[in-house]
Amino acid sequence: MNAPAAHLFQPRALPAAMLDELKTRFGERCSTAMAVRLQHGRDESPIDAPPPEVVVFCESNADVVAVVALADQHAVPVIPYGAGSSLEGHLLAVQGGVSLDVSRMNKIISVQPEDLTVTVQAGVTRMQLNNEIRHTGLFFPIDPGADASLGGMSATRASGTNAVRYGTMRENVLGLTVVTAQGQLIHTGTRARKSSAGYDLTRLMVGSEGTLGVMTEITLKLYPQPEAVSAATCTFPSIDAAVRTTIQLIQMGIPIARCELLDAHAVRAVNRHDKLALTEAPMLLMEFHGSAASVKEQAESVQEIATEWGGQGFLWATTPEDRTKLWAARHRAYFAGLQLKPGCRSVTTDTCVPISHLAEAVTIASEEAEAAGLTHYIVGHVGDGNFHIAYLIDPNIPAERELAERLNLQLVERALKMGGTCSGEHGIGLHKMGFLVTEAGEGAVAMMRSVKQALDPKNIMNPGKIFTA
């Protein structure tokens, strides 16, 4: 299954009594205005669904507890909503219910620079966090394309460009405050860097896509801002050559901080959107962190490997301003890409494969998309073995969506055969349920369902995502 079928849409009625109680408690923070509902009823996926019945803007743990307790009482779905930037239909109200908006829960609760930890409310976005902690000399490295909320990033087990060096949300969430499906507030994890104390509820919640509870507070690892940073771009004769450079530097253990691939289409999109003049050919965009000497050494090693694979035009962004410009352009690649085809929506793939298979995986994906004649571009966190191909489809032409889904199907099946995964960092949502079964097997998915049923027996937490009820 690639696109959500009609049977996924099973709206449940929102009892008038519950709506009354929500209005009494939340006043203007409880909205049934169609504009608000519509805004909360979609995300960056190409899927349409009816909007939620009501949107509640929570401002505290107590607010979240109140909403979930009511939802539990009335067996009504609750969909946690952060920044609205998920890509796989996570936010769609396929069974109706309440959109629980945490975007106003946007306080940094406490920062402990000496422990390299911070605790934030779930609505804090990654950019806000880094702005607010800059004075400490620390930073939080996880950076999906959007300025996502840290709650949403935890829920989808997000990563981004720095994961090759710093890990993903899986490695960087130390603890959580969670409102369970019964409306109970619990805490998972501690501020210690490691623990063997019982089941790893933190990592059970991270990546659970809002289906097991609402994360309201998140304790994260921070990192010292590196003493020295340098960034470089390098152009390659083929996607294959760029990826083989990456494979080799990973195999050698060079501690590169970022290693991003853009294909020629992605470079063209970024050039247009950000008025840059990058050579429109497959490109690696790299960054090195460390002491001045170590950064220099890493850069020299990588330049040597790249040159062997035909890399040329090494351009160094030496000032912070130049680096920021380059990475901002990379982060805007998604929106820049959409403008390659005005009015389009994007079907975005997200496979991750063992590194030795990456060149083959990306090259075939590129060739298939070219042969199909569908506008597309490729960006990849290639140091992790993860890449995205965005197929740009006209939402009014069903054949284009079908073509994109068929290409995605081929690509995912190939990735799974290579020992990879159908989702590196976007999650399953509505869009990849079938792939999850192929990847994990019926037995493992049955185990996931058992966990879901144990923790959310009324199936109120973001129902219809990850697996059908």
Next chain:
Amino acid sequence: MNAPAAHLFQPRALPAAMLDELKTRFGERCSTAMAVRLQHGRDESPIDAPPPEVVVFCESNADVVAVVALADQHAVPVIPYGAGSSLEGHLLAVQGGVSLDVSRMNKIISVQPEDLTVTVQAGVTRMQLNNEIRHTGLFFPIDPGADASLGGMSATRASGTNAVRYGTMRENVLGLTVVTAQGQLIHTGTRARKSSAGYDLTRLMVGSEGTLGVMTEITLKLYPQPEAVSAATCTFPSIDAAVRTTIQLIQMGIPIARCELLDAHAVRAVNRHDKLALTEAPMLLMEFHGSAASVKEQAESVQEIATEWGGQGFLWATTPEDRTKLWAARHRAYFAGLQLKPGCRSVTTDTCVPISHLAEAVTIASEEAEAAGLTHYIVGHVGDGNFHIAYLIDPNIPAERELAERLNLQLVERALKMGGTCSGEHGIGLHKMGFLVTEAGEGAVAMMRSVKQALDPKNIMNPGKIFTA
């Protein structure tokens, strides 16, 4: 609760029919000999319990499936057994049943050097793995004190001396083959470095202490052997000074590979046991990995910090032989320590605290043990904020055990107040159930119980561990 109370011992009968079926299938690999049962009925914890009813030596996934399916049918406990080196009573047959020995499942199934991954059977030990993959130029860094099995290491979320740089089992297990409590074989994870595909069953299993299923195969991350390695010891005027050196180098982001504390007692034990002549004072034992230049730079930075805290007598182990000797001595510290008090058993603490609190935590623990007059020593993976104090007790003097448990109680309560955990790497087992409730809270423990009940409704998987019932 610090020591297992009588109510934890609730042996269930092993039906004769099941024993017959086991004997028919496994022949000599099914043993009821008392010597074998006794050997499988204890671990390195100071706790005594009746032995399991029967020991079955499994050699394949099919063997494990057969044992667990029978146990499911007859509602009989199954205790997975690897190397027998756990420290918190994990292997004790408190409810009787079958000890399922996986030590003969000791094959490296496949190694993919180009992907930096390996898949092993659960009975492979960490030293065996590193011996067998040495020719690939790769290594597996996680190294608890014992030559533990990788199944046991996964089950307790083990770490060791390299975790400060390479993470723990939590970060290094990519995927698992698991026999569920219903005797079904499932697979979790993939060989990709990251994934957002559904619930993180891999990390739910890692650290579950055999209570959710039997791990039979494990896919692990490997790392390139560093180009250059250097190790050094440095002696400090106090534990406080040694720990403050550690805190500062972690806060600066120096990528030290190992940073171990030994107090004067531990150094004395190691000197005696390994015929070394280390200065008997608080000591840091450190290792640096990287390029030759980067190792030199790291070592210089650390030496500078250590000197500021009064560190002296920096001794460099430059040859591989010297390094091996030093680390082998460190790894034998547990057994060396036991010889400080012939005939003793060890009550070993395992707290981990946010790094800024570490100096206080270790110093008070040391002072309290000295004041109590109980033989003890301290070793610590201080780069992680994790340290162990081993109280050496005479098993025939109940007052010594009570004293050790009281000191441990004080130490854990202090660690929890500091934002830490009651177990950094040993697990909960029988010994820390009460601490788990204090640390995680009733709500989170209730969630753990729900997961347990959902996946093991008959409570046959290592029952009576982590939480009662």
